[in-house]
Amino acid sequence: MHSKIVPNKESRPMVKTASTMLELGSAAPEFSLPNVDGSTVTRSEFDGKPLLVAFICNHCPFVIHIRDEFVKFANEYWEKGIAIVAISSNDVSTHPDDSPERMKEDADKFGYTFPYLYDESQEVAQAYRAACTPDFFLFDAEHKLVYRGQFDDSRPESGIPVTGEDLRAACDAVLSGSPVSEEQKPSIGCNIKWKEGKAPKYFTGQPAG
Numbered sequence: 001m002h003s004k005i006v007p008n009k010e011s012r013p014m015v016k017t018a019s020t021m022l023e024l025g026s027a028a029p030e031f032s033l034p035n036v037d038g039s040t041v042t043r044s045e046f047d048g049k050p051l052l053v054a055f056i057c058n059h060c061p062f063v064i065h066i067r068d069e070f071v072k073f074a075n076e077y078w079e080k081g082i083a084i085v086a087i088s089s090n091d092v093s094t095h096p097d098d099s100p101e102r103m104k105e106d107a108d109k110f111g112y113t114f115p116y117l118y119d120e121s122q123e124v125a126q127a128y129r130a131a132c133t134p135d136f137f138l139f140d141a142e143h144k145l146v147y148r149g150q151f152d153d154s155r156p157e158s159g160i161p162v163t164g165e166d167l168r169a170a171c172d173a174v175l176s177g178s179p180v181s182e183e184q185k186p187s188i189g190c191n192i193k194w195k196e197g198k199a200p201k202y203f204t205g206q207p208a209g
Contacts, residue, residue: 017132019186020202021148028053028143029127033087033117036104041115043143046083050174052167053137054086055130055192058106059097061156062189063133067110069162070134070151074114077171082138084114089125090133090193098193125192126200132189138170138180146174149184 028051032042043051054070056063074084090098100118107116119125128137138147147170154160166185173180194203 016188017191017203018188019135019148019150020129020131021184021186022129022137022145024145024148024182026145028137028139028145029124031087031117031119031124031127033119033124034100035115035117036100036107036112037115039115041085041117046085047143048141049081049083050141050171051139051143052077052082052084052171053128053139054084055089055125055128055133055135055137056086057088057090057095057098057133057190057193058102059095060133060190065154065156066134066151066162066164069164071111071113073151073164073168074112077168078114080171080175082171082175085117086112086114087117087119087124087130088133089119089122089130091122091195093195095193122192122195122198129200129202130192131203132187132191134189135187135192136167138167138174140174146170146180147184148186150187153185155188 028043030043032040035041078084088098088103092099103116103118134151137145140146149166151167152163152165154162170180
């Protein structure tokens, strides 16, 4: 679909994409991915703990919009007992700002205390049916999906404060042993930048409504 690589990312239109809303109750797919600190992080090392998997990247304005609040959220809920990992799956040949080297720079600059993992093959993103950045998947202690959707209602230029209230409510329910409401709003963000010819069947390429 792409006729050429355009080096200036600002000249490329972004596709505003919604979460695929993976079926609640789905088991968390395994992953084993390199962290920006040089270690390898696997899903199984968080067995027995609630787990939040966040698909993000460096350059996306939707991620940048929530970044400071998400870091605060991650610090708070890690201490409360939620394991948190962030994964970047973008094609770095077209989006070099999302390279592992730049990921490490952002992790250091913005104080990421959670693992920030690089999904070079994009297989993990596809296993989770991730579609956009940011895209959040919260699993309970048995690693069954209980929430997938937005951080909150705020979007760039919306004028709505970034609070993380939707994801916070889901995490609070998991920590208290209460059911998570099934009324969940999809996340909206930039589409994951799939490698040439590798876009999954669930990715429509159509703008979110």
